[in-house]
Amino acid sequence: MALYSEKVMDHFRNPRNVGVIEDANGIGEVGNAKCGDIMKMYLKIEDDIIRDVKFETFGCGSAIASSSMATELIKGKPVADAMKLTNKAVAEALDGLPDYKMHCSVLAEEAIQSALEDYEKRKARSAGAGSSNS
Amino acid sequence: MIYADNAATTKMSESAIHTMTTLLNESWGNPSSLYLHGQKAKEVLEKAREEIAAVIGAQPREITFTSGGSEADNQAILSAAESGRLKGKRHIISTAFEHHAVLHTLNKLKKQGFDITLLDVHENGIILPSEVKEAIREDTCLVTIMYANNEIGTIQPIREIGAICRERNVLFHTDAVQAIGHIPVNVGEDNIDMLSSSAHKFHGPKGVGFLYSRKGIRLSNLIEGGAQERGKRAGTENVPGIGAMAAALKEANANMAENAAHMIQMRDKLIEGLRQIPHSALNGDEHQRLPGNVNFCFEGIEGESLLLLLDDKGIQASSGSACTSGSLDPSHVLLAIGRVHDVAHGSLRLSIGEDITQAEVDEIIRSVTEVVTYLRSFSPIWRDLMAGKKEFIL
Numbered sequence: 001m002a003l004y005s006e007k008v009m010d011h012f013r014n015p016r017n018v019g020v021i022e023d024a025n026g027i028g029e030v031g032n033a034k035c036g037d038i039m040k041m042y043l044k045i046e047d048d049i050i051r052d053v054k055f056e057t058f059g060c061g062s063a064i065a066s067s068s069m070a071t072e073l074i075k076g077k078p079v080a081d082a083m084k085l086t087n088k089a090v091a092e093a094l095d096g097l098p099d100y101k102m103h104c105s106v107l108a109e110e111a112i113q114s115a116l117e118d119y120e121k122r123k124a125r126s127a128g129a130g131s132s133n134s
Numbered sequence: 135m136i137y138a139d140n141a142a143t144t145k146m147s148e149s150a151i152h153t154m155t156t157l158l159n160e161s162w163g164n165p166s167s168l169y170l171h172g173q174k175a176k177e178v179l180e181k182a183r184e185e186i187a188a189v190i191g192a193q194p195r196e197i198t199f200t201s202g203g204s205e206a207d208n209q210a211i212l213s214a215a216e217s218g219r220l221k222g223k224r225h226i227i228s229t230a231f232e233h234h235a236v237l238h239t240l241n242k243l244k245k246q247g248f249d250i251t252l253l254d255v256h257e258n259g260i261i262l263p264s265e266v267k268e269a270i271r272e273d274t275c276l277v278t279i280m281y282a283n284n285e286i287g288t289i290q291p292i293r294e295i296g297a298i299c300r301e302r303n304v305l306f307h308t309d310a311v312q313a314i315g316h317i318p319v320n321v322g323e324d325n326i327d328m329l330s331s332s333a334h335k336f337h338g339p340k341g342v343g344f345l346y347s348r349k350g351i352r353l354s355n356l357i358e359g360g361a362q363e364r365g366k367r368a369g370t371e372n373v374p375g376i377g378a379m380a381a382a383l384k385e386a387n388a389n390m391a392e393n394a395a396h397m398i399q400m401r402d403k404l405i406e407g408l409r410q411i412p413h414s415a416l417n418g419d420e421h422q423r424l425p426g427n428v429n430f431c432f433e434g435i436e437g438e439s440l441l442l443l444l445d446d447k448g449i450q451a452s453s454g455s456a457c458t459s460g461s462l463d464p465s466h467v468l469l470a471i472g473r474v475h476d477v478a479h480g481s482l483r484l485s486i487g488e489d490i491t492q493a494e495v496d497e498i499i500r501s502v503t504e505v506v507t508y509l510r511s512f513s514p515i516w517r518d519l520m521a522g523k524k525e526f527i528l
């Protein structure tokens with residue numbers, strides 16, 4: 001039996017939504033190089049809908065596949081739905097991950113949450129500060 | 135398909151397969167039985183012992199057959215420790231980048247009160263004999279240092295270390311699993327007291343190996359039972375495996391010089407080609423290394439994804455990244471030579487075989503370059519490095 005499910009290998013070999021959004025209004029980065037996984041998520045949100053999402057990942061096959069799947073699960077969805085994304089949902093959508101790779105799905109969840117928090121912060125800042133940026 | 139993971143295991147040679155299947159068919163008797171069929175199996179066993187002993191410059195009675203390299207390592211170290219304990223000597227010298235069969239055995243002894251000194255392996259992955267000399271104490275009962283490292287392929291100055299141990303009257307064991315059948319090893323000239331070897335690393339079968347222990351060294355049993363192997367390793371002997379191991383070793387030894395010359399040429403071309411990848415580094419000394427070993431770190435990528443994509447391109451290799459070991463830490467060997475975690479995760483070991491061709495070398499270089507470039511294209515670390523937000527390590 002192969003290490004990963006067909007779904008994982010598909011998302012690893014052909015990752016969806018890879019890249020950068022230059023005018024992203026929510027960016028989150030989690031993990032560290034020491035542990036061998038870093039995920040960075042870029043969100044473009046309009047009217048509280050995730051219009052576009054892109055990712056960059058340094059990590060193993062399941063880290064790349066988890067990032068890819070997580071972007072698919074939230075793309076086009078309202079922010080409120082994306083906030084409910086769990087690592088379990090990511091892993092299930094990939095037809096499962098080996099036990100010792102579950103942390104990759106956790107990282108994907110955290111990367112999305114971190115990008116959403118960044119979006120909320122920016123929104124609050126621009127609402128509170130008006131036009132002045134100090 | 136290009137198989138470049140010969141340090142993990144090798145394909146059995148035709149002569150080893152032929153010997154093994156013939157023995158399975160014809161010599162299935164128990165060597166301990168007194169009738170002819172059993173005695174014929176016994177003959178096979180003793181002939182294999184003579185042939186193996188001859189290759190490494192030992193006496194046949196100094197060879198004990200085991201289930202492989204790990205068992206031989208365990209038995210050698212535990213035997214030396216037992217002898218040491220009886221004399222009140224509880225200090226063992228080894229290195230930080232030994233195989234886990236050695237390191238875990240030493241950990242066990244540490245819990246039993248032994249004092250373990252792990253020598254520095256330096257940036258080039260080579261032990262300094264002078265540091266072995268300095269580390270030896272009155273209560274040192276064993277020095278155990280691998281002949282060649284399994285991950286980075288560096289060959290240790292075994293002869294000098296052996297000479298120092300002999301002068302100080304300390305037992306010297308070497309895990310020669312990666313060396314036997316690949317580079318010349320002679321237990322006499324190399325001043326070796328005990329040596330471990332495994333058949334499947336030189337085109338023999340899995341599940342069989344041997345321990346050389348110089349005449350007069352007292353072995354302790356790991357497995358109690360019958361009187362096989364002079365009472366030092368119980369259990370009915372693996373006659374087909376042992377016969378095939380001898381056939382494989384004879385063949386590897388006969389072709390060693392020719393094979394090594396070709397492999398060194400191919401290895402150096404691989405190293406030259408992979409060096410062209412920016413921010414990469416060869417791990418381990420460039421020249422004092424096994425003919426078939428190439429080990430690189432590539433900054434900004436992770437090893438498991440590299441391996442999976444190379445596999446898709448028909449290239450089989452291995453990595454010292456955490457993800458391939460199932461733990462959070464990357465290879466202890468790469469950490470021991472001073473690679474930091476960040477780059478140790480992006481390592482690739484290619485261990486080529488004797489039959490590697492120039493065309494295959496070119497294909498490996500092309501594929502690795504392609505995959506590394508691709509993985510870097512969406513690596514957030516690589517982006518930060520390129521943007522100057524982070525300092526390059528390599």
